[in-house]
Amino acid sequence: METVPSRVSLLSLYRVFFEVGLFSFGGGLVPWIHREVVDVRKWMSNEEFLSGVALTQVMPGVNSTNTAIYVGQRLRGLAGASTALLAMLTGPFCAVLLAAVFYQQLLGLPGFQAAMVGVAAAAIGMLLRMGIVSARVTVKSLPPLLMMIATFAAVGIFRLPLIPVVCVMAPISVAIAWFLSAPKAAAVAEDAE
């Protein structure tokens, strides 16, 4: 599973992230990237992708573009990261300027905003599906399950601020993973080669 993917071309990297950027409404970008990068193209493993999501979410910037940089960097270094970022922004940049020119007409269209809420709801559905798929792969024992539920409850239900929550949860979760990895440390190291 943990194999460095064969060299992904910058062009295909650009194409994937251009498409994700252009068709992303209502914040459904990270699951879309997940689908393209992990499910369809198998450029990286699920763990690798998800840990990147957690890592980049605690850093400033937009989650989706941060994730794009993470993926691009993993696959092709600086060139890959720049390509992914540029590709993510090309479509929205043009779309937002076009919309700004026509916005009075656009917002005046009856039902336009209602339709956009539906699009956003579908994007959230994508997010839910990615959560379920990822949880099935990631949560193999009780401790990660508890960590996942606690994080969800803290941020989602009790609406605690994301950064402090991650700063508390991450060390605990990583410490547990460290101890769990102890007996099969050799196997893990082998896997990585």
Place this chain on the structure above:
Amino acid sequence: MNFDILLKIIIIMAPLSLAALGGATSIYAPMQHHTVDVEQWVTAREFLDLFAIARVTPGPGSMLGTLIGWKVAGLAGAIVASLALYLPSSALVFGVGQVWHKHRGKRWHTALENGLAPIGCGLLFAGVLTLGRIAAEGVVQIAIIPAVAALMMFWPKLHPFFFLLGAGLICYSVYLAGF
């Protein structure tokens, strides 16, 4: 003179880039303060309109900054504002990523990866709930969320665009039906 404005855009947007913890939502307030109250580049009403445009077009909500740059200094303003909003945070993510990717395969790295993955998972579900609250205008909109998730499980190969399009059409029909 134009360069002064471009420089000003950079001075305002670049720090916001690094302040955008947890996404664009955290910088709407300071962006409004700087561009509406202090610089008076746009009126409060225009700011809201631009916000709405950024919401209904594809891409991150921080495209709002791009629109303000465009409003103030045309295409050059839009490009400068975008770069100022994205480059600083992106450089930081890249720098941390360098360290991260370099140590791949070490035991502590594997522990970090396995430890962070369930947290990333929990954050995903939290995102579903947070965003769901915003989109939850009615039964139909709420029902779309699990429906799309289930349909995507059954047809993982189908392009997500069709789900977005379908959901948009359904809600448009609901609007036309007058619910």
